[in-house]
Amino acid sequence: MSLLQTRLRWQKIVRSERTPQLKVAVLSTFTVNSVAPYLGTALEDAGLPADVFLGPYNQVVQECLSDESETARYAPDVLVVLPRLEDVWVRRPLPLVDDPKTYGGELIEMAEACAAAAARWGAILVFALPPVPESVPLGVGDASNPSGVHATAATVREEVRQRIAGRTGVLVADIEDAVRYVGGARAYNPPMLTVARIPFAEETFATLGQRLARLITLNQRAARKAVLVDADNTLWGGVVGEEGPAGIDLSDSGPGEAHRSFQSYLLELRRAGVLLAITSKNNEADVWEAFERREMVLKKEHFSAWKINWKPKSENIRELAGELGLAPDSFVLIDDSPVELAEVQAALPAVGLILFPSDPAGWLAAVQGSGLLDRLPPTAEDLRRAESYGQERARQEVARRASSPEEFLASLGVKVRIFAPGPSDLPRLAQMVAKTNQFNLNCRRRDAAELAALLANPGYCVRVVQAEDRFGEYGVVGAYIVEICSDHAVLDTFLLSCRAMGRGIEEAMLADAIASLPSHCNSQLFATVEEQPRNQPARDFFRKAGCAVPGERCALSRVERPRHVQELSLASR
Amino acid sequence: MRLEELFGAVLDVPAASLTEESGPETVTEWDSFGHITLITAMEETYGVSFETDEIQKAKSLGDARDILRAKGVEV
Incomplete structure (x- = not known):
């Protein structure tokens, strides 16, 4: 499909007034209208029909500082910010002799304002690193200048990346990546820059739109796990x-x-x-x-x-x-x-x-x-995964030789630690809440920002579960969330990674959830198991715990921690 | 593709409603960004590049046709 056809297709999609699933606001220091058709159609093709809102020209910080701004009132789910260094450095000369670090202030300030706004508005921030400026007065000599345009742009880009990458609710994109893909000789559009403040060629906007869509999609669903x-x-x-x-x-x-x-x-x-x-x-x-x-x-x-x-x-x-x-x-x-x-x-x-x-x-x-193998930086569990499947083979071997399931479980030497997650556990908790399908009470999805809010809410008890056995560490494999009410409590979330199912860990979690209830709850823990496409294992488990009918709320029977499951103490490791 | 058809598709108006005099004053959809989308569509469809002053001078369908003709594109 040609770029023109893609734009006409987007026109039709917008006109069709289908119900969007996602509201995406784009703020930029330049005229950015051209990115919308490519971002919009790529999200549409990824199964995330989106509405794309374009903020006013070169008002990034102003829009973010006010909760009455046009962008704030639009209430975006995703806030995309596309800056250019030429625009944020407009009031100063190009880098030549000054310390590159002195050039970072404007972009850092912008990134912080955007991150704060996104957090207030409950949006995911996609902040794009600006490309290296095109204007390099020293020409080939710039490469020899440690405080030149290239050096300074690189310093500022890395300062901003170091500052915001990895924060909850923040994704970093890169306009330079789109420029490089298209090629510096073709990526720009000088006549359109002078006439309409459109710096890039249509092809660059197309690449940028597609890559932004890939990044947004990556945040919305689980990455592929196996090749x-x-x-x-x-x-x-x-x-x-x-x-x-x-x-x-x-x-x-x-x-x-x-x-x-x-x-x-x-x-x-x-x-x-x-x-x-x-x-x-x-x-x-x-x-x-x-x-x-x-x-x-x-x-x-x-x-x-x-x-x-x-x-x-x-x-x-x-x-x-x-x-x-x-x-x-x-x-x-x-x-x-x-x-x-x-x-x-x-x-x-x-x-x-x-x-x-x-x-x-x-x-x-x-x-x-293809973008099919795109993934966010790995968590500790990701880094351990391939190894853990090797350990799983060893466990299966033991299971085949054991004379009974009880003997097998006892021989595993399962140890668990159930604890309140700290800030460093939040990405893993968010990952489990987003991805766990099979052993999941109700497949309720919450993003990292929502989970952080629950952690700070005294009306909720959030716990994660770390486990290991004699074959190796499982890492953090499960979580539960209990809503504490006046005279009872409600199980809000209960999930366990499928590779840890059937080892007694789920029973240990439920026993802990009931045992940890405050006394005013009278040990009354209610749950509603919901029928989801793939959560049969969770439904089977909760049937045994007293929830016979999916969709119906019921009191959970008291569960004992299985005798073979021991406490994992951090001191012993 | 005829120029009227291209302009009609890009501006999302019936091609038959466009004349040589059609421009920002007569077509609501032909706003400042609409103008840019027309230029880009012509560049892609006819394989030409508009210079800066040509972008500004193409203020009607007839003007755009003249500029294209000067570039050797008969539309």
């Missing part, structure tokens, strides 16, 4: 079943090098918490023999699961979903065969699909450009 990768002509060049393990291409120049770079990239994704699995139509022995080649970057132990056989890929993916305890929408399949991708697309449309290109040198554009 399923094909073997032949994907992990390596050629077909191992025909050419043999010695014949496949893993050379250090030419196509083999591209396959090996792709393998390194998968290894990086694994470090960031993405699980790797293989789905390949092959004889399993051939594939593992290929893995013996010393040029292979990936080793067998890097994979959490595999299905190497001749069955349809969709069938294998269903089995992998069961094995890993993940839903199909957690998966991205990377495969060189359009036929295989089409088969999976038809049977499991939720699976993300990436066609590995016939020229393997194009792998990065295909894989990274």
Whole structure:
């Protein structure tokens, strides 16, 4: 679709007056109207129909300081801010001899005003780092100047990033990223800058809009958890079943090098918490023999699961979903065969699909450009995930040998610590509330800002659960929230990561919730278990605890902490 | 694509309602940003670039047609 067609499509969408799910306000130091169609259509395609509001020209700080401003009254869910250094530095000369740090004040002030406004308005802030200015009077000499335009822009950009990145409710975007993607020679539009204060070419706005939409989407839903990768002509060049393990291409120049770079990239994704699995139509022995080649970057132990056989890929993916305890929408399949991708697309449309290109040198554009593997910086749990699936294999092994479920549980040596989350636990709590589907009382979603408010509210008791067993740490895997009323209490949220289910941790959590009630609640804890698409495990658990009928409020029966679950004390570690 | 059709689509008005004299004074939708969207649409559709003064001079459909003709685009 051409850019013009995209704009006309957005015009039609706006005119259709469909109900938007998301209100997005865009504030900028320049004329920013051009970004709306691309941001809007990209959000529409991501399943987040949005209304896009454009704030008044170059009034970023003014709009944010007042709760009576046009932007405040619009009550955005997402506040996008797009500054340019040329505009925030308008009252001073370009950097030449002064300390770069003296140039940071205006942008930091703007970022802080935006963060404060977003927090007051209950909006997510998407603050874009400005691109390096185009005007560089020293020309190529600027690179030799530690207080030049480039040096100062870099310093100011990093100062702002360090300051706001990682804050609750704040996402950082980057206009320089869009400029670089389009290319400096094509990214700007000098006539439009002079006529209408529009600095960028249409293509730059298109790229920027799409990337902002990707970032907003990332904040609204869980990132993909696992990459399923094909073997032949994907992990390596050629077909191992025909050419043999010695014949496949893993050379250090030419196509083999591209396959090996792709393998390194998968290894990086694994470090960031993405699980790797293989789905390949092959004889399993051939594939593992290929893995013996010393040029292979990936080793067998890097994979959490595999299905190497001749069955349809969709069938294998269903089995992998069961094995890993993940839903199909957690998966991205990377495969060189359009036929295989089409088969999976038809049977499991939720699976993300990436066609590995016939020229393997194009792998990065295909894989990274798809946006399907976008993710926010990893939490401690993400970093531990791949390892924890390895521990899970060891547990399954013990379970197979145990003579009874009781013996198995006792042999695990489960320890839990249930505690009130501090500020550093908030991102993980928010992540669990956003993502947990299977063991979830009601799938009530709250963002980090709402959870922070509950933590500060004496009418609520918020607890998170950290667990480990003799095979390793689970990390923070569960949470509950109890609303304290005058003579009873209500279970507001109760969730547990699926990899920790069935170990007695859920019983320990419920026992703790009831035991911790203040005396005026008379040990009366009510709950309403709700039927959600994937929360059967939670419904089964609460049925046993006294909630037989989903949707009906009932008193929970007293639960004892299972005897095999011990207290995890921090001092002993 | 005929110029009237392009302008009609971009401004979201019937192409038949546009004449050579149509401009910001006669078409409500042709506001300052509407003007910019018309210029961008012409640049993309006909593969030309408007210089700064041409952006400002294209104050009616007929003016825009003259500028395009001067660039060798017959519309």
